[in-house]
Amino acid sequence: MRHLPGAALLLAMLSVCAGCVQPKSGDFDGPTIDKFTGKLLKDGKPISFDAAEQVTLQLKLFTPPRSYNVPIKPDGSFDIGWMPIGIYGPLLERRQSAEARPVIFVLPKEFEIKAGKTTYEIELGPSWKQ
Numbered sequence: 001m002r003h004l005p006g007a008a009l010l011l012a013m014l015s016v017c018a019g020c021v022q023p024k025s026g027d028f029d030g031p032t033i034d035k036f037t038g039k040l041l042k043d044g045k046p047i048s049f050d051a052a053e054q055v056t057l058q059l060k061l062f063t064p065p066r067s068y069n070v071p072i073k074p075d076g077s078f079d080i081g082w083m084p085i086g087i088y089g090p091l092l093e094r095r096q097s098a099e100a101r102p103v104i105f106v107l108p109k110e111f112e113i114k115a116g117k118t119t120y121e122i123e124l125g126p127s128w129k130q
Contacts, residue, residue, distance in 0.1 A: 028066075028084050033113060037079040038120035040072065040092075042128050047076045054095040057122070059088040059111060087112045090122065 039046050040057075049055050055072035061084055070080045072092075090107040108125035 030064075031085040031115060032082055033085060033115065033118065035079070035081050036083065036113065036118045036120060038077065038122060040076040040078075041121050041123050042130075044123070047124070047130065049074050049076065049094070052097065054098065056093045058091040058093055059083075060091070061086050061088050063087075083113055085113050085115050092124070 041047065049072065051074045053074075057070040057072055057078060059068045059070060060066075061068070063086065066084070068080075068083060068088075070078050072078050088111045090109075090111045092105040092107060093102045094105070095102050105124070105128065107122065108127070109123070111120075111122060113120075
């Protein structure tokens with residue numbers, strides 16, 4: 001009986017993570033783009049990160065709910081292959097090392113991937129602090 005709360009917690013975590021799996025292009029039934037590039041900005045200017053830091057742009061697709069992780073390079077740029085067209089809720093995850101706890105920053109605006117658009121600039125907003 002002592003293991004029941006632990007099993008319930010594990011089941012809840014697995015059901016939440018089921019929506020976080022990054023599907024392959026064959027698993028998505030909607031319009032997509034083949035590739036896009038971009039950079040992160042603060043007040044319209046490019047930002048950079050320490051080379052040892054791990055930075056990931058997490059894009060949460062609203063419909064259908066899916067999650068995608070886009071690695072950010074030290075110069076604040078990114079390039080990614082296949083992605084569904086749609087509106088995303090963006091988060092930025094920063095880790096000082098692979099073992100460090102992540103620091104999550106919620107971006108102030110939704111992010112939209114549009115058909116035919118292949119270059120994006122993402123403004124981090126006024127509350128961003130390097």
